[in-house]
Amino acid sequence: MSSSSPHCDPTDTGNGALVPEADGAVEFNRVNCLVWVLHESARSFSLAVESLELAGSSAELATAWNGKDVHQWHKRIAHRVAVFAMLKTAIEVEILLSQERHNNPSPVRKTLTPETDLLEEFIESQLKLRHSELVQWFRVVELPRIAGFFIPLLKKWSIEYAGSGVAGLIVAISCCAAVEKLGSERTSCPLSKMSIGDALVELMNLSHSIVSVDKLHQLATEAGFEIHFLSHFGAKFLSRKESDELEFWIGLAQRKLSVAFCKETMIPGKLTFKSKVQADSLATLGLFAYLGRKTRIFLSQMRINDLDELVKDFLSYLECGSLFIFPELSSISVYQFFMEVVTDEIGWLDFYGEISSISYQDKRRSKQHTIQAEKEIILSKVFTVCYDVFSGFAHFIRSAQQPLDSELLAFLLRSQSLLTICLEDYWAAYDRIGSESLKITESGASKHTPPTAAIGMTRFPVAMEAQGKSTDLITEECQIDEFGHEHMLKKVSAVGHAAMLAAINKYIPSLIPSPYSSERLGVAKQLKRTKKMEVTSWSNLEDPTSKTS
Incomplete structure (x- = not known):
């Protein structure tokens, strides 16, 4: 078997990070950039699989004559491969940033590992069904190559966030927001019991416990997940009272x-x-x-x-x-x-x-009083x-x-x-x-x-x-006259x-x-x-x- 070489793009920044060209129709932010890279890395994975000389190609050729897409199987998992590689990279970046990683588990690893483990299991099961050697090829050759699409970007952004106290968390939240933007049909794992949205909320709550709400909003806006920030915290902003x-x-x-x-x-x-x-x-x-x-x-x-x-x-x-x-x-x-x-x-x-519901402890009051x-x-x-x-x-x-x-x-x-x-x-x-x-x-x-x-x-x-x-x-300068519970x-x-x-x-x-x-x-x-x-x-x-x- 042979593997294709990493995809090169004219928008390469010189440090190995791929970024999309500016498009007036789409706001350029980090979440949208990650969505673009997910598409590119998924396409690159499919091209790599197609370039492999797998046994049974004559049978696939016969099937192709009948109008069936013989590459549909790897196209179905291509975006899941890209998501898996990105989330694994986000975990590794946060571990490097965490100063207490030897004493306490990384919060990003704790939150995202259940999802990445299930994605890995699902991807490898699909590869094994096609060819026994594909799993080893994926682990040794392809996964490191696909991760290379994300490593420069996430490291670069984590450096830019340095000093915020939540650099690794913001990078991970951006990744989760990008996965949500792709849609569950392309990215969700059939075995998963937790949605990526749940992980996103958990990471935002954790970030909010570390930095002030205005600072978190600033970071969310810069990264491109402001809508997630607003929809989550905007429903409970009166609960804190500060x-x-x-x-x-x-x-x-x-x-x-x-x-x-x-x-x-x-x-x-x-x-x-x-x-x-x-x-x-x-x-x-x-x-x-x-x-x-x-x-x-x-x-x-x-x-x-x-x-x-x-x-x-x-x-x-x-x-x-x-x-x-x-x-x-x-x-x-x-x-x-x-x-x-x-x-x-x-x-x-x-x-x-x-205020979703109101409970009443005393059920013995009359109906009128209740x-x-x-x-x-x-x-x-x-x-x-x-x-x-x-x-x-x-x-x-x-x-x-x-x-x-x-x-x-x-x-x-x-x-x-x-x-x-x-x-x-x-x-x-x-x-x-x-x-x-x-x-x-x-x-x-x-x-x-x-x-x-x-x-x-x-x-x-x-x-x-x-x-x-x-x-x-x-205003402290204006006051209202006293009035007499008259209407x-x-x-x-x-x-x-x-x-x-x-x-x-x-x-x-x-x-x-x-x-x-x-x-x-x-x-x-x-x-x-x-x-x-x-x-x-x-x-x-x-x-x-x-x-x-």
């Missing part, structure tokens, strides 16, 4: 939206803008509109539909209050385009990703999330020293005031229910039933803290109309035209409710920009 992390995530979302609106320059219909200040304002409005929409959808998914008018006012203003600054957004088509831009840019930000308790616990979580977002935005504005125009500041302070009123009403309801439950307990009617108010009192300190600190969130807004009600639409949507949805999907109806209802809010008639809230502390 102010610097909240500031990072809110700031990142704000910057991405601002860049997106700068690129758009015009929203189809009526809204046009050219200045960065306007783009920044739309970015802020988009961030809080997204919070309002995700909150509304979350409450609907949790089957919390009988919201108080105060909560409805808060969510409506949060989601659609932007129309008071940009009246053009009152058109549902313009508003939908606006929200499409927002969702495309920060759809990875999941405010309620960590339903009320569930609603109160969910609402407390919602108020806490909203407060955290306001807090993170305030930290971002202060550290970035980003100016806010008066209209935007008014929007933020009014949204925040509505949240504060909701919190006050929420805790007042808790007090009332707690008193009633205490009376029931004292009368002996239900000695084993704990007061409903006690269920969530110890779980949500941030929500309670919001009552005392909400006036300091957006701040005029009442707008369309219960009959909403009930009719809900009934039609549930029992005979075909009557509703296709453009009016449930989501579109939800947006239309929020816009309609917000339009009816007479901001100038908010008797209990003066213009916050007219007062300073």
